[in-house]
């Protein structure tokens with residue numbers, strides 16, 4: 001045994017992770033080669049916000065992507081993981097505005113150009129934070145291709161898509177209610193409006209019913225000055241109070257305009273009088289009702305919050321002055337029924353605290369209904385597969401009820417809309433090149449639209465804009481459609497659906513063939529992680545504490561399909577122990593191979609031991625299982641199978657058994673054992689690399705079998721592993737025998753140093769012969785100095801009994817154990833078996849189970865019953881015997 005293994009005594013991730021990440025980058029290990037002829041595998045990263053810092057959601061999302069990318073890269077595919085960040089319009093603008101606020105400024109003090117300049121500077125300084133955090137996690141993106149949604153190429157793509165949609169009539173302007181500050185004279189994004197309740201009044205106003213003297217409908221409103229914009233009154237169709245209004249109209253007081261009465265189930269019968277005035281141009285909810293009923297939109301308030309001609313006698317008055325006057329006039333005309341105190345939720349401008357005015361404004365819309373058609377059929381006909389499949393239902397529901405997509409936003413940071421308006425003739429010009437004159441009247445007085453596009457507009461193009469579209473690039477040819485998109489369900493509609501629509505519109509091909517939807521990360525009790533609950537786990541903290549590999553393994557191990565990932569530091573620490581276990585196993589193998597050791601993995605002609613054949617077969621089975629699970633996005637199954645195998649088979653059993661041969665005087669035995677150890681270890685290191693990239697890279701370099709890095713090594717394949725399927729049963733019998741003896745030792749509290757003897761009885765001679773051949777294993781691992789095998793051997797005086805499968809094992813206890821205790825143990829065991837048996841029998845006597853359960857399930861229960869019966873009999877016999885020996889002793 002040698003001491004210098006090339007591996008430190010204990011594993012410290014901090015010394016290793018950064019080293020290997022730098023090495024991978026230096027060697028361009030993640031670089032995709034678009035000239036490669038190998039089949040491609042590509043993923044585009046869901047671009048994190050440039051303002052973002054790594055949270056649990058990112059950690060899970062990117063770990064799963066990295067596992068897939070590394071897995072496919074190791075299969076020799078032409079692999080690309082395309083990285084980048086999102087400009088995150090409103091979020092980024094807010095961050096920079098907060099910076100300005102510290103200096104006592106607003107973005108308006110700087111002006112648009114200087115403000116945008118400032119955002120770019122901010123991005124240059126801080127925009128790389130999340131990228132470096134992804135590297136800490138081990139993300140193997142091709143960083144040479146990193147993109148940003150606002151970079152030159154992507155901005156060109158955005159503009160071309162806008163212009164094309166416009167030219168095809170799929171991008172159009174329509175009215176919409178926006179937030180308007182009458183003092184700043186600017187539109188505000190929703191996030192820029194500060195909401196606050198204030199004391200106000202609810203005015204009950206009588207609208208006379210036409211041709212029905214002395215009959216009124218009373219409506220309640222907090223804003224009587226907007227009544228001149230009313231274009232209907234609405235009531236609930238079931239409201240008995242208003243059945244009299246069928247086929248009637250009402251008269252708007254003061255200006256005496258006629259209004260239709262609508263019957264709409266949207267109206268609440270409980271609120272106010274149950275009759276609602278509808279003002280589509282001055283209220284966002286009324287705007288929607290107006291759309292549903294094709295109502296006219298009558299604007300009565302100007303941009304400076306004064307009343308316009310539509311308000312009749314109140315024209316020119318400020319909105320609040322008009323309110324006072326309207327209320328006074330209604331009172332005089334006896335049309336004001338009452339005034340109640342009322343709390344009014346009010347939006348204020350974030351800059352000047354002025355109460356915002358909902359204002360009708362022209363906004364840009366995408367005709368999503370047309371684009372959705374192809375996106376629906378692409379999932380219907382399987383061109384794109386959504387995993388887990390139940391999300392397809394949600395996708396179809398959304399897509400079949402899709403509304404026009406409003407893409408204009410009233411902020412500065414983003415892709416400014418490429419539309420110009422002629423100040424002379426009102427012509428709208430949408431073009432790839434900035435126009436200098438009007439195409440209709442040749443005026444050079446043009447004003448560009450001040451809005452920018454919704455951030456999701458540019459991210460909808462991400463799968464092809466990042467590959468160089470609209471140019472016909474090698475990357476596009478090699479990597480589009482991408483292979484898989486990995487994302488959380490929260491952005492299935494915002495992002496995935498829109499990528500589907502845009503990909504099909506621009507590329508005439510789906511953007512990805514698979515969409516894998518993962519769940520959320522919650523705490524171990526299933527609670528959402530939040531600052532207020534104090535249960536947030538910071539990914540960078542746990543990476544620092546336990547290493548990225550343990551963290552990644554925990555994420556994978558708990559990422560069961562369709563179920564939330566429940567994580568705790570304790571769970572992550574558990575996988576830190578696993579990393580140690582692997583590390584120590586590798587050290588053991590290195591310590592037991594000489595410096596001049598030359599591996600020979602040609603096992604066919606060699607005389608392999610049972611344990612060799614068993615571990616090789618199990619290696620093949622686990623490789624098969626892990627590959628299948630990764631192909632099906634069953635990350636937890638892959639992690640679980642690998643964990644179980646490495647810890648409880650390779651480490652717990654094979655390493656222990658190999659000591660017999662490693663210490664043998666026969667060099668053939670020693671060499672054979674070294675080769676199997678090395679072969680399995682090498683396979684394990686490659687098998688685990690996608691989940692635990694760092695420790696496996698360190699270990700791989702310490703293997704005499706390695707060439708280059710494991711990052712570009714071949715993923716294990718079952719056809720490179722010799723198969724011995726029959727070895728598994730044989731080995732399991734022996735393992736059960738050893739475990740049985742160990743259990744006797746454990747349960748009876750027999751000191752580990754105390755050697756025992758064992759008697760193994762069975763009616764099957766071939767099984768006994770197989771066990772006899774491996775008596776050395778049994779002696780070593782069960783701590784017995786002699787084992788006697790025989791057919792139906794009688795139980796010796798005063799011995800413990802273990803029944804496992806076809807074997808009955810007796811461990812003589814005279815001088816070793818207290819018989820009273822042994823009797824109690826057996827009785828306890830008998831109680832348990834009796835309980836189990838009655839449970840099975842109860843089940844088998846249930847009519848419902850017998851008729852409803854599948855035949856094979858019922859059959860299984862019957863087998864269980866007979867096995868329990870024979871075990872019960874054998875235990876009862878044992879108890880009798882111990883009782884007998886107790887009397888004798």
Ligand SMILES: [Zn+2]
Pocket residue numbers: 181182183184185349350351352353354
């Ligand atoms: Zn303002």
Ligand SMILES: [Zn+2]
Pocket residue numbers: 422423424425426427438439440441442443
């Ligand atoms: Zn013009």
